[in-house]
Amino acid sequence: MNIDGKNVSLKRKDEIKQKIQQLQNEGKRIPKLVVILVGNNQASQVYVRNKEKACAYVGMLSEIMRLDESVLEDELIQVIERLNHDETVDGILVQLPLPQHIHEEKILDLIDPKKDVDGFHPINVAKLFLGQDGLVPCTPQGMMVLLDEIHYDLTGKEVVVVGRSNIVGKPVSLLCLQRNATVTIAHSRTENLKEVCQRADVLIAAIGQAKFFTKDYVKPGAVVLDVGMDRDENDKLCGDVDYQDVKDIVSYITPVPGGIGPMTIAMLLENTLKAYYNREE
Known part of the structure; x- marks a missing residue:
């Protein structure tokens, strides 16, 4: 059965809309998100437009700062420092990837952790690691909300996360651990990957390879969360999981598009609202 991320994200956005x-x-002052977009990356432009639309839908203030591809690192640093001190700004998001001459890590570390709505700052990462309350990366948080939506209890379940990125793989592993799951993080160098995946009650696919996971990788009745955003042989949007091959043997699966993607933006709005409340207290 499909887990309808589009529908769940709309529900969450409507709740945010009411609060605003x-x-x-x-x-009272209205929460504000500022997105910094450097250069002309096509995919980034689409993502940023979607974020802008979502903010407008819930009544949140948003500003897109478009900077030239050739912007100097020092200039970008000045922009972030100004936003850190701007009392009307609650969330700061730097759209990745950045041009090669700019150090991503250095830039992300400069964002005020209280305004880091992507949840990538070392302080927020440490809070997640320690199980403390902080701003959590949006895609992993969205996955937890989808599991709640189908009333899935992770206690004692075996979760296999394929992918070890700082944006998805590692944080979602920690969130599953917090819910008492037994977690395996697999990746491109994992031996016997198929056998490892076949053990999973919940399989989280986050490797960025179109239709990589066929039914040979999936335990019948498993829940499959597909984080992939790939293009197939016909240039159609697809996930890391071969949806047609797998859909009849799983109990639940997130489709691509319409699964985890919409949730990421809804969680970004929730993080911005949370950052607002934390600052207003």
Whole structure:
């Protein structure tokens, strides 16, 4: 059965919309997200447009700062420092990837952790590791919300995460551990990957290879969360999982598109609202 991320994300956005409406009715300041887009990466432009639309839908203030591909690292640093000190800004997001002459890690580390709505700052990463309350990366958080939606209890379940990125693989592993799952992180160098995946009650596919996971990798009745955003042989959007091959043997699966993608943006809005509340307290 499909887990409808589109529908769940709309539900969450409507809840945020009501909260912002309430703030407006009380004459309070409205939460604001600033997205910094450097250069002309086509995919990044689409993502940023979607974020802008989502902010408009819920009534959140948003600003897109478009900087030239040739912007100097020092200039970008100045922009971030100015936003860190701007009391009207609650969330700062630097759209990745950045041009090669700019050090991504250095830039992300400069964002005020209280405004780091992507959840990538070392302080927020440490809070996640320690099980403390912080801003959690949006895609992993979205996956937890989808599991809640199908009332899936991870306690004692075997979760296999294929992919070890700082954006998805590692943080989702920690979130599953917090929910008492037994977690295996697999990756491109894992031996007997097929056998490892076949053990999974929940398989999280996050390797960025189109239709890599066929039914030979999946235990019948498993829940499959597909984080991939790939293009197939016909240039159609698809995930890391061969959906047609797998859909009849799993209990639940997130489709691509319409699964985890919409959730990422909904969680970004939730993080911005959370950052706002934390700063207003």
